[in-house]
Amino acid sequence: MNNTKIESIVGRYNGDATRLMDILIDIQDEMGCIPDDSIQQLSRILDISKVDIEQTLTFYHFLSKTPRGKFTIYLNNSAVANMFGRKEVAQAFEDAAGCKFGEVTSDGLIGLFNTSCIGMNDQEPAAIINNAVFTRLTPFRAKEIIRDLRKGKSIPELFVAGYGDGNNSSDLIHAVVNNHIMKKGAVLAENYELGISTHRAMEMSPEAVIEEVKKSNIRGRGGAGFPTGLKWEFCRKSPGEKHFVFCNADEGEPGTFKDRVILTEKPDMIFEGMTIGAYAIGAEEGILYLRYEYKYLQDFLEKHLEDLRQKNLLGKNILGNPDFNFDIRIQFGAGAYVCGEESALLESAEGKRGEPRDRPPFPVEKGYLQQPTIVNNVETFCSVVKVIQNGGDWYRTLGTKESSGTKLLSVSGDCRFPGVYEVEWGFSVNDILDMVGTDKDQVQAVQVGGPSGSCIAPNEFSRILCFTDLATGGSLIIIGKHRNLLRDIALNFTDFFIEESCGSCTPCRALTPILRNKLVKIIEGKGVMSDLRDLENWSKIMKTNRCGLGQTAVNPILSSLKNFRDLYTSKIQQDVAYDQGFRMDEAVAEACQATYRGFNY
Amino acid sequence: MNQIIKIEIDGQVCMGQKGQYLVDVARENGIYIPTLCNIIGMKPRGACRLCTVRVNGKLMTSCTTPISNGMQVETKSEELDNLRNGIIELMFAEGNHFCPACEKSGNCELQALAYRFRISVPRFPFQFPQRDIEAGHPLLIKDHNRCILCKRCIRAIKDESGKSIFAFTKRGPKVGISIDTTLSAKMDKTLAQKAVEICPVGAILPRAQAFRSPIGTRKYDKTPIGEEESSKKDPVAL
Numbered sequence: 001m002n003n004t005k006i007e008s009i010v011g012r013y014n015g016d017a018t019r020l021m022d023i024l025i026d027i028q029d030e031m032g033c034i035p036d037d038s039i040q041q042l043s044r045i046l047d048i049s050k051v052d053i054e055q056t057l058t059f060y061h062f063l064s065k066t067p068r069g070k071f072t073i074y075l076n077n078s079a080v081a082n083m084f085g086r087k088e089v090a091q092a093f094e095d096a097a098g099c100k101f102g103e104v105t106s107d108g109l110i111g112l113f114n115t116s117c118i119g120m121n122d123q124e125p126a127a128i129i130n131n132a133v134f135t136r137l138t139p140f141r142a143k144e145i146i147r148d149l150r151k152g153k154s155i156p157e158l159f160v161a162g163y164g165d166g167n168n169s170s171d172l173i174h175a176v177v178n179n180h181i182m183k184k185g186a187v188l189a190e191n192y193e194l195g196i197s198t199h200r201a202m203e204m205s206p207e208a209v210i211e212e213v214k215k216s217n218i219r220g221r222g223g224a225g226f227p228t229g230l231k232w233e234f235c236r237k238s239p240g241e242k243h244f245v246f247c248n249a250d251e252g253e254p255g256t257f258k259d260r261v262i263l264t265e266k267p268d269m270i271f272e273g274m275t276i277g278a279y280a281i282g283a284e285e286g287i288l289y290l291r292y293e294y295k296y297l298q299d300f301l302e303k304h305l306e307d308l309r310q311k312n313l314l315g316k317n318i319l320g321n322p323d324f325n326f327d328i329r330i331q332f333g334a335g336a337y338v339c340g341e342e343s344a345l346l347e348s349a350e351g352k353r354g355e356p357r358d359r360p361p362f363p364v365e366k367g368y369l370q371q372p373t374i375v376n377n378v379e380t381f382c383s384v385v386k387v388i389q390n391g392g393d394w395y396r397t398l399g400t401k402e403s404s405g406t407k408l409l410s411v412s413g414d415c416r417f418p419g420v421y422e423v424e425w426g427f428s429v430n431d432i433l434d435m436v437g438t439d440k441d442q443v444q445a446v447q448v449g450g451p452s453g454s455c456i457a458p459n460e461f462s463r464i465l466c467f468t469d470l471a472t473g474g475s476l477i478i479i480g481k482h483r484n485l486l487r488d489i490a491l492n493f494t495d496f497f498i499e500e501s502c503g504s505c506t507p508c509r510a511l512t513p514i515l516r517n518k519l520v521k522i523i524e525g526k527g528v529m530s531d532l533r534d535l536e537n538w539s540k541i542m543k544t545n546r547c548g549l550g551q552t553a554v555n556p557i558l559s560s561l562k563n564f565r566d567l568y569t570s571k572i573q574q575d576v577a578y579d580q581g582f583r584m585d586e587a588v589a590e591a592c593q594a595t596y597r598g599f600n601y
Numbered sequence: 602m603n604q605i606i607k608i609e610i611d612g613q614v615c616m617g618q619k620g621q622y623l624v625d626v627a628r629e630n631g632i633y634i635p636t637l638c639n640i641i642g643m644k645p646r647g648a649c650r651l652c653t654v655r656v657n658g659k660l661m662t663s664c665t666t667p668i669s670n671g672m673q674v675e676t677k678s679e680e681l682d683n684l685r686n687g688i689i690e691l692m693f694a695e696g697n698h699f700c701p702a703c704e705k706s707g708n709c710e711l712q713a714l715a716y717r718f719r720i721s722v723p724r725f726p727f728q729f730p731q732r733d734i735e736a737g738h739p740l741l742i743k744d745h746n747r748c749i750l751c752k753r754c755i756r757a758i759k760d761e762s763g764k765s766i767f768a769f770t771k772r773g774p775k776v777g778i779s780i781d782t783t784l785s786a787k788m789d790k791t792l793a794q795k796a797v798e799i800c801p802v803g804a805i806l807p808r809a810q811a812f813r814s815p816i817g818t819r820k821y822d823k824t825p826i827g828e829e830e831s832s833k834k835d836p837v838a839l
Binding site: 048049050051052054055058059336353358359360498499500501502503504505506507509510511512513514517534538540541543544545546 | 645646647648649650651653660662665666667680683684687688691692694695724725726728749750752760764765766767768769770771772773774775776779780781782783784
């Protein structure tokens with residue numbers, strides 16, 4: 001890449017090395033990869049060492065030092081994609097393209113790559129091709145796509161069906177993605193009117209806004225469930241040159257896609273929630289950290305931000321208030337689940353590897369650029385808009401005593417009506433199964449809260465979704481009886497955590513693969529009783545990991561072992577006390593073949 | 602103006618200053634908490650997780666936790682010993698550590714920890730990863746087989762303008778250390794020596810130099826690691 005081009009990209013971000021993510025993403029988008037000579041130039045222009053650029057570059061799934069093809073096909077590899085025929089689709093892509101996954105065709109036209117959940121679990125198998133999403137793929141479609149690409153068709157020319165529902169059909173999105181909104185509540189309701197809550201908030205003092213949020217008892221919707229009002233209060237009270245508002249739109253928990261629907265249908269509500277947050281904590285800058293998988297929403301969201309500036313709901317002196325300036329920019333991630341962890345998200349937004357930080361200090365004290373920062377989930381900000389509009393007391397009438405309000409659930413897997421359901425807290429798993437169209441006697445398990453959550457059996461289906469019983473960030477995956485729970489779910493999820501670990505903490509980096517291999521040994525029928533004990537005992541070390549990803553990385557194994565122990569014991573060799581899981585005949589098979597010698601003991 | 606804070610470690614009352622990290626307060630009070638990634642006097646990173654203790658009942662790394670008044674700390678228990686040994690064993694299983702052939706043997710913190718905690722063999726299967734030895738730097742050899750990814754070199758070794766010479770690359774189990782070839786070519790002997798010394802294991806070695814001192818005279822040959830602290834209070838624990 002020539003010097004001037006790199007210089008102009010760096011110039012867009014004023015030569016600021018903390019904007020390295022944006023710079024790398026722009027180079028990748030414009031050049032298809034970030035080769036060594038570009039890194040060299042960046043190092044010179046930004047005056048940082050090459051390894052500091054490479055450590056960020058090599059961390060993110062969608063950034064690459066080598067070309068990934070003129071058309072790069074990222075096929076989702078989530079458990080649910082596999083439940084709905086991903087294997088055959090992948091095979092069709094490989095056959096038609098003439099290269100394997102992880103490779104680029106010899107003419108450089110097509111690259112095939114696996115990717116972690118892209119937030120389309122209700123319309124799998126799905127893929128991202130040059131930032132456009134393709135859903136409900138079949139082997140036929142895979143071949144058709146490759147054929148059309150070879151014919152020279154552009155991405156929009158590849159769409160054979162109409163665009164999706166709601167704003168998915170709008171000019172600025174044009175995606176074949178569907179919202180599948182199955183049930184509306186406080187957040188998704190039609191009665192949202194832009195600006196009312198901002199007006200109301202600004203009639204109150206910032207402290208009073210925080211009090212109202214506290215009164216609503218709302219807790220973070222991303223999964224951890226920290227009380228939102230308390231977070232805002234801590235942040236407001238923390239001294240700093242500046243305060244920042246972050247919206248975490250990096251939903252990466254496999255099976256979660258509700259934020260994608262909010263981003264598509266209620267973007268103004270998110271931005272309004274961020275504005276209220278900014279008013280409450282005293283911030284002038286807000287950042288929407290958006291996962292790269294949702295890049296197709298960029299133009300649409302930018303337009304909405306521009307409209308809000310026109311309406312004086314963003315920008316200088318918002319609604320005529322001489323003391324309140326606030327604006328929002330979009331910061332893209334580049335493919336890393338761990339960046340959904342708030343401190344990793346901040347590291348990433350500063351242009352670094354998405355490694356979670358040590359705590360204390362917490363982001364409310366030292367967050368983005370070491371300044372007090374609130375990081376809240378997309379859904380949390382939207383809920384706050386309703387809290388301010390209708391009052392904390394009203395909000396508490398929704399849900400249960402400890403868990404107020406509504407929750408958007410992303411439902412996928414073996415059910416007739418997958419999609420987004422906004423329900424009040426307090427529904428049981430049984431209620432949900434009735435709602436989404438399942439034959440309950442055909443349900444083997446429900447994965448609540450994604451891979452880091454728990455895999456529960458029918459005897460627990462009466463449990464209640466709320467913070468004091470089954471807490472969840474919103475993902476519910478229904479697993480039918482005909483599924484191989486250990487191979488198709490537990491192993492897939494464990495592989496996901498291995499792929500997405502940042503690699504900083506020893507146990508997360510080193511132990512997860514060891515436990516994964518033990519699971520494989522058991523699945524292959526080579527396990528013995530002591531393997532189950534090892535899984536249980538060894539996994540205790542995972543509690544010493546720094547972040548939630550590390551601490552829950554073997555939950556898929558532990559949770560299935562706890563709730564489906566029979567599945568494990570049925571695969572164990574009952575009469576064998578020790579089996580190293582090693583087969584001499586398999587190990588020497590290649591050598592035997594090469595030397596034309598048979599194998600005997 | 603230093604504010605003195607009182608905490609309790611394993612039932613023993615300890616004094617420290619506000620803002621001090623737990624691991625430092627413990628050491629100054631004669632209590633040894635094993636560490637690997639920590640560098641005394643530098644901002645901690647909590648990468649190895651070895652110094653995990655229970656603080657007011659919660660698992661925390663003592664190198665990253667500032668003390669606070671009345672903190673109750675537990676550093677010794679069957680559970681904590683199990684976690685600690687498990688982490689040391691993981692480091693052995695994760696890399697390729699052949700102590701008898703290693704130049705750092707006797708001066709190696711990982712080896713010394715294994716001796717101190719009486720680890721003869723890890724409970725985990727050895728992973729035997731394929732890793733390289735990097736010999737392209739004028740003053741250093743980087744043996745990735747022995748690297749425990751503690752980040753000490755990343756944090757402590759910078760060039761005169763503060764630029765990183767060492768950094769992480771990739772993520773998860775594929776993580777490794779990469780060395781900036783342009784900057785490493787400009788390293789002077791003092792900085793190279795510092796890099797060798799900052800590495801707790803034999804992953805960063807000086808070029809053209811093998812074993813420097815005979816067995817019996819190396820750092821941990823006669824006194825186990827951590828002895829300096831714990832000898833004051835609890836010699837029996839060894």
